[in-house]
Amino acid sequence: MVTSSHPQIQPILSSKDANIYYGNFLAVRDVTIDIPKNSITAFIGPSGCGKSTVLRCFNRLNDLIKTFKMRGRMNYHGQDLYSPEIDPVAVRRQIGMVFQKPNPFPKSIYDNIAFGPRLVNYKGDMDELVERSLRGSALWDEVKDKLNESGLALSGGQQQRLCIARAIAMQPDVILMDEPCSALDPISTLKVEDLLQELKEKYTIVIVTHNMQQASRASDYTAFFNVEQTDRGRTGHIVEYDRTEVIFQNPQQQATQSYVSGRFG
Amino acid sequence: MNSTPFPTPEDSSNQGLINRLKRQPSSPRTLFNTVMTVIVFVCAAIAIVPLVAVLWYVLEKGGSRLSLELFTQLPPPPNALGGGFGNAFIGTLMTVGIGSAIAIPCGILAAIFLSEFAAGTRLANWIGFLTNVLSGVPSIVVGVFAYSMVVLTMGGFSAIAGGFALAVLMLPIIVRTATESLALVPQEARQAAVGLGATRFQTVARVVLPAALPPILTGVMLAVARASGETAPLIFTALFNNFWPKGVSEPIATLSVLVYNFATTPYKNQQELAAAGSLILVLMVTIASIGSRLIVKRK
Incomplete structure (x- = not known):
């Protein structure tokens, strides 16, 4: 009953029959999804349904978990991300990540942005890159006079935009966002959402969110995840994946209909 | 009578409740x-x-x-007046310096291994356990160990042997405090670095270590303070010397051994020098710990 691969645009990330395990526990099963380029794709669903787990597979961040195993395929521009010849560090440079909790380094605003480019010995004009990245995350006007102050001195919303700027500075292809607004107030949330619309001109964005209004407002495509109890624990899977307006207005699955209308979850 | 539905203090039914709030000194x-x-x-x-x-x-x-003479003159012979312990002061700096040069890099790198690369593995647990055992080994035993390891193989007492003994004593303190400091660095910081495409080494060197540096320095200072006051392991490694140090492979005087030697002599001048030596030792340790506090505060 899994519907997927609807968008008929060339996918930048695609996953086929991926099963994700932690040890022997099957966390998410049968993930088949195509993420189109220059779009915003939202992952929604109840807690524990594996949205973040799938997201973190796309830039191999789950490799840090010792018991993690992935069976199936996860492709980036058609290349298998889990092939032995692929360096996970290089993957993370192309596919950036913004975390749920704003996590600036305990360094100055400038050094936070310059951190990534310095990792790869960026040869260009660092000042210019820092400014461009901060402008890109709509933070420049607020911090241009205090670039040497600690990133931790900013408000939560500013910190999250700093983290987005930090991801942009690596000039990635894709930006993965794991509930980036869950720790922010409504005004900061709106700023980040506005920012997403600008960012998708240049980048492909995949965003995990618990906020259904956010998914319906901000995304082009939405994947609804659900979780079911099996004899081996709670396993998540994708119920339905389609254009956002279809998911919210005319979903094909009963479970999706119940979730987006607020009857469970 | 009441315009609100809430009970007021005048309500006798609430008096027991109100009484319970009052102070009861006895x-x-x-x-x-x-x-x-x-x-x-x-x-x-x-x-x-x-x-x-x-x-x-x-x-x-x-x-x-207390005077400058203490640092510029050699210990006097028995019954003579004046003198100082300049050689012992330099000797303490040398042995502690040698000990630090061995123990600080080894200890911090070991802590990085334990907390960043092998955390949770059986090997790390064993090393952590053995480090704790090492920190409980009496310093005299460490002295005997350094004696057989360095003095006997090098063919004589020396500043190097003393420094080696001190390094063995400093190592567990540094490893333990540095491991704890590194563990306090939030996991989010590591994830942020890895998410930006940092390698493991870059993550440790550019994010984790700088964030943990202040508490690590405190641990290092603690170890230096402990080492500068140690006597037992120095008695049969660095021994003692009445003259200015000529090198690291000669027996060398240290403040702690000077205090040990002089405090029990019957000569008043020597006893006074021992007391002055104790004072300098206490001052060195105090300055070291205040210094480490300042470093931590400034960060």
Whole structure:
């Protein structure tokens, strides 16, 4: 009953029959999804349904978990991300990540942005890159006079935009966002959402969110995840994946209909 | 009569409730509280007594001899007047310096291994356990170990042997405090670095280590302070020397061994020098720990 691969645009990330395990526990099963380029794709669903787990597979961040195993395929521009010849560090440079909790380094605003480019010995004009990245995350006007102050001195919303700027500075292809607004107030949330619309001109964005209004407002495509109890624990899977307006207005699955209308979850 | 639905204090039905809020100075609970508070303060005062007493004793006995001469002159022969312990002061700096040069890099790198690369593995647990055992080994045993490892193989007492013994004593302190400091760095910081495409080494060197540096420095200072006061492991490794140090492979005087040697002599001048030496040792340790506090505060 899994519907997927609807968008008929060339996918930048695609996953086929991926099963994700932690040890022997099957966390998410049968993930088949195509993420189109220059779009915003939202992952929604109840807690524990594996949205973040799938997201973190796309830039191999789950490799840090010792018991993690992935069976199936996860492709980036058609290349298998889990092939032995692929360096996970290089993957993370192309596919950036913004975390749920704003996590600036305990360094100055400038050094936070310059951190990534310095990792790869960026040869260009660092000042210019820092400014461009901060402008890109709509933070420049607020911090241009205090670039040497600690990133931790900013408000939560500013910190999250700093983290987005930090991801942009690596000039990635894709930006993965794991509930980036869950720790922010409504005004900061709106700023980040506005920012997403600008960012998708240049980048492909995949965003995990618990906020259904956010998914319906901000995304082009939405994947609804659900979780079911099996004899081996709670396993998540994708119920339905389609254009956002279809998911919210005319979903094909009963479970999706119940979730987006607020009857469970 | 009431315009609000809420009960007011005048309501007699609430009087019992209100009475329960009032202070009851003679209740067993209050008395027990007072007694325990007094006991806690008395115990805190008792804990401070030895510290104040030691400082007072050292200042009173050694304060009068405090002068530049102490650092520029050699220990006098018995019955002679004046003199100093410049050689022992330099010797302490040398042995502690050699010990630090071995123990600080080894200890911090070991801590990085334990907390960043092998955390949770059986190997790391064993190394952590053995480090704790090492920190409990009496310093005299460490001295015997350094004697057989360095003195016997090098064919004589030396500053190197003393420094080696001190390094063995410093190592567990540094490893333990540095491991704890690294563990305190939030996991989010590591994830942020890895998410930006940092390698493991870049994550440790550019994010984790800088964030953990202040508490690591405190641990290092603690180890240096401990080492500079050690006597037992130096007696049969660095030995003693009445003259200025000529190199690291010669027997060398240290302040702690000088205090040990001179405090028990029958000569008044030597006894005074021992007291002055104690004072300098206490001052060195105090300055080291204040210095580490300042470094931590400034960060």
